[in-house]
Amino acid sequence: MDFSTTMEIFVSNYTLIDNEIYELWVEGVSAIEAVCQLKGKALLQQGSNVEMLQSEIEDHYRTYSLLERLLHNPAKIKDHQLEFQIEPQIMSMLIQRYYKFDDAVYRDILGKKLSTRNRKDLDDLSERTGINILSCRRQFDNAKRVFKVVEEMPGLVVKNIIDNFALDKELAKSYATVVFLGSLRFDCTKRKLQYLSFQDLSHCAHAIMANWTCKEQGPEQDDTEFDREFLLDLKDLRVMLDKDREHKHFSLVCAKVKPQMLEKVFQDVENNFKTYTRAILGISCGLHRSREMRTLFIDMVEKCLEPWYAAHWSRADLSIFLAAYTHSALEMDALREAELRQSWERCMNVLSACLTCLHKDKKEKK
Structure with a gap:
C-alpha cells in the first residue's frame, strides 16, 4: 500500500497591510494601545484572543517600521526596492497616509524654522492639541524632509513635491504652503494671527504664488521666487x-x-x-x-x-x-x-x- 503524500508548496514574500493597524501606527499609537483599541472588534469576533491579536499587531508594526525608511524617499520605491512586494495602489495609499497631517500641527510650525530646537517643543504642542507626540514628530520630520529636498529646486513647487514624494496634488499643495511660507520667511506666529487656520494661510500662500512669483516658461520658471520687477x-x-x-x-x-x-x-x-x-x-x-x-x-x-x-x-x-x-x-x-x-x-x-x-x-x- 502506497502511503506517499503529494504536497504543493507556494512561498511568497507578499507584504500584507492592515489598513486599521497601519492607521494606528501612523498616528503614533503603541502596539499595546492598539490592542486595547482593537480587541473588541473583528479579530476577536473571528475567534482569536488577546495574545493572538497582540502578536499580529506587533508583527504588523515591525513590518511598517521596516517600510518607514522607504517612505522617507517615496519617489524611489517603485524602481529601487525589491524587499517588499506591494501593489502600486497599496503603496500609494501607504505614502499618502504617512504624509497626511493635522492642520493644528502644521499651523503651529508655519513661520518657524524646522530646527532641532523647535522639534523639542512638540511636547507642548502635543499636550495642547491632544495629538500623539509620535505623530507630531512624524509630521514635523515629514515637513522638514520635503522642505529640504525642494526648497532650492527650480520650477513649480507643487510639481517638484509630486515628482519627489509621489503625493497627490491636494496633499502636495499643502506641503507647498509650508515650503513657500517657510523659505520666504513669512511671519505667521504673531498673536493676532493665531485665529487663522492652516487652510486660511494656505489659501493666501497659493494666491501669492499664482500672482506674484516668476512664471516665465522654461528654466527660469519658479513660483518660490518673487517677480521683483x-x-x-x-x-x-x-x-x-x-x-x-x-x-x-x-x-x-x-x-x-x-x-x-x-x-x-x-x-x-x-x-x-x-x-x-x-x-x-x-x-x-x-x-x-x-x-x-x-x-x-x-x-x-x-x-x-x-x-x-x-x-x-x-x-x-x-x-x-x-x-x-x-x-x-x-x-x-x-x-x-x-x-x-x-x-x-x-x-x-x-x-x-x-x-x-x-x-x-x-x-x-x-
Whole structure:
C-alpha cells in the first residue's frame, strides 16, 4: 500500500497591510494601545484572543517600521526596492497616509524654522492639541524632509513635491504652503494671527504664488521666487494718493457700493475712505521690501481688518468694497498705462483674496 503524500508548496514574500493597524501606527499609537483599541472588534469576533491579536499587531508594526525608511524617499520605491512586494495602489495609499497631517500641527510650525530646537517643543504642542507626540514628530520630520529636498529646486513647487514624494496634488499643495511660507520667511506666529487656520494661510500662500512669483516658461520658471520687477512697479501706485485722484476714486467707489451696502457701513466708507485707501496702497507700495513682504499678514490684520471689524463690516461688505475699489481705479486716467493697470490688478487680486479669507466674524474667530 502506497502511503506517499503529494504536497504543493507556494512561498511568497507578499507584504500584507492592515489598513486599521497601519492607521494606528501612523498616528503614533503603541502596539499595546492598539490592542486595547482593537480587541473588541473583528479579530476577536473571528475567534482569536488577546495574545493572538497582540502578536499580529506587533508583527504588523515591525513590518511598517521596516517600510518607514522607504517612505522617507517615496519617489524611489517603485524602481529601487525589491524587499517588499506591494501593489502600486497599496503603496500609494501607504505614502499618502504617512504624509497626511493635522492642520493644528502644521499651523503651529508655519513661520518657524524646522530646527532641532523647535522639534523639542512638540511636547507642548502635543499636550495642547491632544495629538500623539509620535505623530507630531512624524509630521514635523515629514515637513522638514520635503522642505529640504525642494526648497532650492527650480520650477513649480507643487510639481517638484509630486515628482519627489509621489503625493497627490491636494496633499502636495499643502506641503507647498509650508515650503513657500517657510523659505520666504513669512511671519505667521504673531498673536493676532493665531485665529487663522492652516487652510486660511494656505489659501493666501497659493494666491501669492499664482500672482506674484516668476512664471516665465522654461528654466527660469519658479513660483518660490518673487517677480521683483512687478513688486518694484507697485511703487508707482503712489499716483493714486494724489489729492484729486484720490477724490475721484472715492466718488467712483461710493457710486458702486452705495446700492449694495447698509447705510451704516456705507457711512463708514464715506467717512474713512482716505484711511482705508492709504492702508491698502501703503501695503502695496512697500511689498518690494523683503521685511514688509514677510509681515504682510499681520499688516493686513492691523492696518485693514481691525478698522473694518471696529466698523462692523461683514465679509460680504468687504467683498463689495474691494471689488468696487479695484474696478473703479481701472476707470481712472492715473492707471491708463497698460503695465500699471496690469500691476494694479495683479496686486489687488491677491490682496482681495487674502483679506476676504482672513476676515472672520466673531463666531469664526473663537
